[in-house]
Amino acid sequence: MVTRAEPGLQPRLPLSRERVLRAAIKIADSSGLESLTMRRLADELGAEAMSLYYHVASKEDLLDGIADAVVAEINDVVGTIGVPSAGAGWKTAVRQRILSARQVLLRHPWAPRVLETRTSTSLAVLLYYDGLLRLMRDGGFSYDLIHHALHALGSRALGFTQEMFDPSAGTSNEETAAALESMADQIPHLVAMFMEVAHDDPDSTLGWCDDQTEFEFGLDIILDGLGKMRETP
């Protein structure tokens, strides 16, 4: 019996996490999130469903991966936007970044839904917010106001709402602080904001946001803004 070499057909590319994620995004983009099944994904790659598990721990891990990839795409686009010198330019810069993020998300309509259901915040998301934070800091905002601002922007900032930076119940303030400081070189402005809040109010938990307060803050900005636009004020 002779082992037959694959006749003429190009030998299939080996799988890789990279290729798997790329194919998953392609399916979600073109056929919708509900079409993204492990079996369909394997088909797309000319492999068997079970082979995927060598490159991806689970479907959740796959979703983590494609969510991350989309935010990375946003960060790439946003990275090409110039940063204004400190001062009044913050508003157009923040505006431009957010509108660019929106453009990317319009190409991946499933992404907000996937981002919303992630249980851990990805570094890419933190990097995105760190960029916004830097712009606002340079524009003269206090960390406290920036914190409110991120809540007020909410789903507009990244196309989805999520209790931001909500530390998992099991980790203490000290652990969170340590984890954060280890990332200080990557997300310096976020870390600085956290540290300042922790310093000002040592008893606050680092996942300190009072959701009700933040909701009302954002709501009132909008209501006040609308009120000023009325014809009969």
Added chain:
Amino acid sequence: MVTRAEPGLQPRLPLSRERVLRAAIKIADSSGLESLTMRRLADELGAEAMSLYYHVASKEDLLDGIADAVVAEINDVVGTIGVPSAGAGWKTAVRQRILSARQVLLRHPWAPRVLETRTSTSLAVLLYYDGLLRLMRDGGFSYDLIHHALHALGSRALGFTQEMFDPSAGTSNEETAAALESMADQIPHLVAMFMEVAHDDPDSTLGWCDDQTEFEFGLDIILDGLGKMRETP
């Protein structure tokens, strides 16, 4: 052979759409949306999964039903809030209604996710918006500004974002207009708003919203509001 009467056990309540929906909400509230399966739901009701299909057309129909029930709950709560006489009271009234809606949604954390995925807008949702619209109209807003306002409030108004009143591709303006007018007694302010826009701009589709414009409108309200709050303006 003798048909044995159920021994002592209370004869099970007959199922009904009402009971099915109530049980479904109970499961989603206590165990999360992912625990809401047809089999689990039947269990909860002491019946077989297949029996549910006599009261509910499909799982999608079940989800439509529980989404509707939650919004109905919101409308009940909101209905007890007094309506201010025309004038300056609009802001606190709108504020109060939105905060009340939020309170209800906090009891059903799965609801925004379900509402977001509904393909048709329920009457309950239209009624909720009609109420907000009335308040703003009485408060001196033009229909045009109210329309922008609803977009700007976005997910804050009802806990979820959705391309609002997005008419299905198949229906013409005439059909939509006719459908709307037939509801004029139930949602008079919404209908009036649509009619005015249709009159001012006959070429516009009734699902006329320019999403990019609306996104920027809402974004700019927030950015302007934040700008005014800076310490160094």
Added chain:
DNA sequence: ACCTGAACACCGTTCAAGT
């Protein structure tokens, strides 16, 4: 190291059948 086939425990749903 990488990939696979058979199998398992789940889904939503159809359909013919029971009272």
Added chain:
DNA sequence: ACCTGAACACCGTTCAAGT
């Protein structure tokens, strides 16, 4: 009119086995 059991076509995933 209301409910059910068996069955089907799907899921994600485990596990032992192949190269």
